[in-house]
Amino acid sequence: MTERRDVDEPVRSPREAFGEALRNARELRAAGRLSQSDLAKKARTSKSTISRIERGVPPIASNLPTVFDQIFETDGQFKRLYEEVVSRSFPALYRRRMSLEREAIAIWEWAPAVIPGLFQTAEYARTLFRADNPRASDDEISASVRARLARQELLRGDAPPNVRVVLCESVIRRRFATRDVMREQLAVLLGLAERPTTRLQVLPLDAEPHSLMEWPVTFLTASNHVTVVCVETYRTTGIIEESEHVRTAVRAYDGLTSEALSARDSAALVREQMETL
The missing domain is CATH 1.10.260.40 (lambda repressor-like DNA-binding domains)
Known part of the structure; x- marks a missing residue:
């Protein structure tokens, strides 16, 4: 009762x-x-x-x-x-995604524009939030940054998920923040990529077109090995669960990883970009 x-x-x-x-x-x-x-x-x-x-x-x-x-x-x-x-600090549309993310045993990311939130530094995130909401107060921006960084705790637990990230090359080359902020962000990215549970790849700018190219996409796999696909668009996120659509998206992601640079070459490219800053 x-x-x-x-x-x-x-x-x-x-x-x-x-x-x-x-x-x-x-x-x-x-x-x-x-x-x-x-x-x-x-x-x-x-x-x-x-x-x-x-x-x-x-x-x-x-x-x-x-x-x-x-x-x-x-x-x-x-x-x-x-x-x-x-979870409650995020808009209702994102709460289910956050819940799925916390329980995931595997997280695959495709990032066509910016570093995914799970890997952002505080200052990189602050720059993004300020650009998205220029009228927000400093306290509001700081609260958003804290909420984003809190999501990263799942990567530091005793049993972190297996993470695969494919970044468009433009993500590491775009300088929308200061040199110091970008250098710190790339350094953190490299550090995370050195973990045994994380694989980072960069998709070259001259790669062939693909079906995931327009939006950031995240694949979340639960402990029962069921995968859902989260697609972010302007101020909203869609969760795709229908098995046929999920399989199609997974095949597209597999195509991305095969077109992307190897993990070693990707790290070298990120490191090279850091040195130019």
């Missing part, structure tokens, strides 16, 4: 739920109640940060949920609550 909620009871936001869980864990700790100052010392943060989080005031630093789980031995509770906070 579904538990009924009083109509006058306010609906908690994910951020408020995180704060309430933290306060309860701190005050009801089996080994003895912790003050906010005590918890701050254990978490290597400030009392004001703990107070702010418990009141549901953003932001929550991306490293703290794991720290709280370790302190309170909560078996990933705070990590899960944080993932919900991050």
Whole structure:
């Protein structure tokens, strides 16, 4: 039976739920109640940060949920609550995609214009968000950057997904940010490509036309080996699940990888571009 909620009871936001869980864990700790100052010392943060989080005031630093789980031995509770906070920070159209991304065992990306969000540095992302919304406040831009960087936690876990990325050559050559920002972004990209779970390839500018060339495309494969295709267009994302269309898209992606430079040659090209900046 579904538990009924009083109509006058306010609906908690994910951020408020995180704060309430933290306060309860701190005050009801089996080994003895912790003050906010005590918890701050254990978490290597400030009392004001703990107070702010418990009141549901953003932001929550991306490293703290794991720290709280370790302190309170909560078996990933705070990590899960944080993932919900991050998910809710995205427009509704993107939330299902974010959920699928978090659970994926394999992520394949095709990027025709910019570095995919899972690999962006803070300043690269900030430049993109500022261009997309020039009237946004600095706080709004910073919140968007934090949400994007929080998605990258899935790459740093104990069992990261297998990732394949094909970038159009124009992505690494386009200079829409300062030289320092672009150099840092390319360096991070190279570092990620060195991981055993990540393969980076660059599609040359003179490659043959292909059916995926117009939009960024992401393939997300779940633990049951079912793959969906996410296609991003202007301010929206489409999720393709019909098996025939998915198979067609996978074949097109296989064609991209065969046309692209090898992982070694791709890394050399990215490194060469860094040196020209």
